Amino acid sequence: MTATVAAATVAAPALLADLEISRAWLVDPASGREGPGEIVVEDGILVAVTWLEGPDAEGIDASGIIVAPGFIDLHAHFREPGNEDAETVASGLAAAAHGGFTTVCVMPNTTPALDEPSVLARIRDAAAASGSPVTLLAHGAVSAGRAGEQLAALGELADAGVVGFSDDGAPVRSASLFRNAVAYAGMLGLPIVDHPEDATLTEGSEANEGLIATVLGLRGWPAAAEAGAVARDLAILADVLRDVPGARLHLTHLSTAGSLELVRAAKAKGLPVTCDVTPHHLALTDEWVAGARRWSWEALDDDGAARDPWRDGAITAAPFDPSLRVNPPLRSAADAAACLAALADGTADAIATDHAPHAEVDKAVEFGLAANGISGIETALGVVLAAVDAGQLTLATAIAALTTGPARVLGDRGPAHRGLAEGEFANIVVFDRSATWRVESGALASKGKNSPLLGRDLPGRVLLTVAGGRLAYEAPSA
Ligand SMILES: [Zn+2]
Numbered sequence: 001m002t003a004t005v006a007a008a009t010v011a012a013p014a015l016l017a018d019l020e021i022s023r024a025w026l027v028d029p030a031s032g033r034e035g036p037g038e039i040v041v042e043d044g045i046l047v048a049v050t051w052l053e054g055p056d057a058e059g060i061d062a063s064g065i066i067v068a069p070g071f072i073d074l075h076a077h078f079r080e081p082g083n084e085d086a087e088t089v090a091s092g093l094a095a096a097a098h099g100g101f102t103t104v105c106v107m108p109n110t111t112p113a114l115d116e117p118s119v120l121a122r123i124r125d126a127a128a129a130s131g132s133p134v135t136l137l138a139h140g141a142v143s144a145g146r147a148g149e150q151l152a153a154l155g156e157l158a159d160a161g162v163v164g165f166s167d168d169g170a171p172v173r174s175a176s177l178f179r180n181a182v183a184y185a186g187m188l189g190l191p192i193v194d195h196p197e198d199a200t201l202t203e204g205s206e207a208n209e210g211l212i213a214t215v216l217g218l219r220g221w222p223a224a225a226e227a228g229a230v231a232r233d234l235a236i237l238a239d240v241l242r243d244v245p246g247a248r249l250h251l252t253h254l255s256t257a258g259s260l261e262l263v264r265a266a267k268a269k270g271l272p273v274t275c276d277v278t279p280h281h282l283a284l285t286d287e288w289v290a291g292a293r294r295w296s297w298e299a300l301d302d303d304g305a306a307r308d309p310w311r312d313g314a315i316t317a318a319p320f321d322p323s324l325r326v327n328p329p330l331r332s333a334a335d336a337a338a339c340l341a342a343l344a345d346g347t348a349d350a351i352a353t354d355h356a357p358h359a360e361v362d363k364a365v366e367f368g369l370a371a372n373g374i375s376g377i378e379t380a381l382g383v384v385l386a387a388v389d390a391g392q393l394t395l396a397t398a399i400a401a402l403t404t405g406p407a408r409v410l411g412d413r414g415p416a417h418r419g420l421a422e423g424e425f426a427n428i429v430v431f432d433r434s435a436t437w438r439v440e441s442g443a444l445a446s447k448g449k450n451s452p453l454l455g456r457d458l459p460g461r462v463l464l465t466v467a468g469g470r471l472a473y474e475a476p477s478a
Contacts, residue, residue, distance in 0.1 A: 030419025044469020357448020
């Protein structure tokens with residue numbers, strides 16, 4: 001890959017952005033196009049998108065400055081109300097902008113849970129008070145208090161503007177309640193966003209069931225807990241569809257080859273199911289818990305078999321880093337490869353971060369007692385670009401999974417912008433693929449410093465994020 005000589009001129013922000021980016025590589029999944037180009041934003045409006053050809057395009061390639069539509073995150077936790085030590089709406093939106101995201105869907109597991117419109121109003125007030133131009137959308141709870149006993153006020157939540165319903169970390173155990181939720185949400189035209197986990201199989205589970213958990217003496221977390229829940233959800237969806245043609249299911253943070261295979265088969269049959277995978281499940285594996293620090297694709301040999309991190313000398317860090325404790329757990333290298341393959345063939349519609357910031361006190365404990373979650377909205381792009389750099393994904397697929405893919409999942413209630421379209425308020429991210437940045441606690445806008453990538457250099461430094469025509473993030477000049 002040749003280094004670009006593109007001199008991107010990024011001119012002055014304002015409340016409404018005015019900027020001109022010349023000789024960059026544009027990626028526009030909405031039109032299916034990528035290549036050398038230039039954009040001009042005036043008073044926040046994307047007034048010109050010019051694709052360069054011939055001699056004008058010479059010397060511009062995909063390794064330098066990239067301009068893409070702003071990213072959309074289907075799954076993030078901002079912890080307000082209830083746990084503002086871990087994150088606030090304001091710090092979460094700042095982290096999103098630093099990560100290149102212009103739209104974020106927050107999950108309802110706040111305290112109190114987002115199970116009625118007044119909680120949504122509080123979150124929206126906090127977003128407005130933050131002054132951030134990043135669009136905040138929200139999923140409402142499926143059940144009252146996320147307790148799994150009775151449905152939340154789905155109709156009122158829909159009227160108030162939620163984009164879907166989820167009990168996320170407390171997945172609905174009762175199949176009959178889940179069935180009612182899929183039907184009712186379907187009548188409202190909204191998806192159920194399920195975190196598929198059969199909790200009867202994961203009680204006390206600590207790390208992915210397999211060699212690593214066994215060697216480390218951690219309680220195994222079986223893949224069947226996810227695939228079993230996915231199978232149940234799909235069977236219920238198929239049933240409900242007979243009466244409620246608008247029923248839809250979105251499965252979030254799928255992490256195993258088996259559950260992705262079920263979704264692949266369901267999609268082939270035409271079931272209205274979508275799913276996302278996270279950056280950490282496609283690039284990290286359970287061997288990180290043992291102290292390995294190589295990417296998932298480096299942990300497979302040429303035949304696709306898992307390498308032994310101890311025999312390879314791949315263990316370079318101390319074991320049991322609590323920042324690696326996450327639900328679902330980091331899986332095997334073969335599962336991570338399945339996440340990548342699912343993105344490549346369209347089985348996975350989106351990359352969602354499951355950004356889960358925690359206060360230090362909730363992570364500075366023994367591995368099995370640490371709170372689940374990775375603070376990941378700022379490292380998502382870098383992790384995904386590492387996969388692109390390694391030839392595991394194309395840049396176009398990666399950007400689509402961060403933009404048009406999640407927009408499709410959100411449907412009518414998603415952001416109105418459609419890619420790099422002239423005449424609309426600009427929603428764009430500009431990043432330098434050739435520049436790396438070091439993930440350090442001080443470099444993260446999130447209050448959650450619980451990242452297993454601390455100390456690591458990631459590719460793709462975000463230079464600018466413009467949301468709704470306004471400057472959301474600008475990198476400090478080097
Ligand atoms: Zn979850």
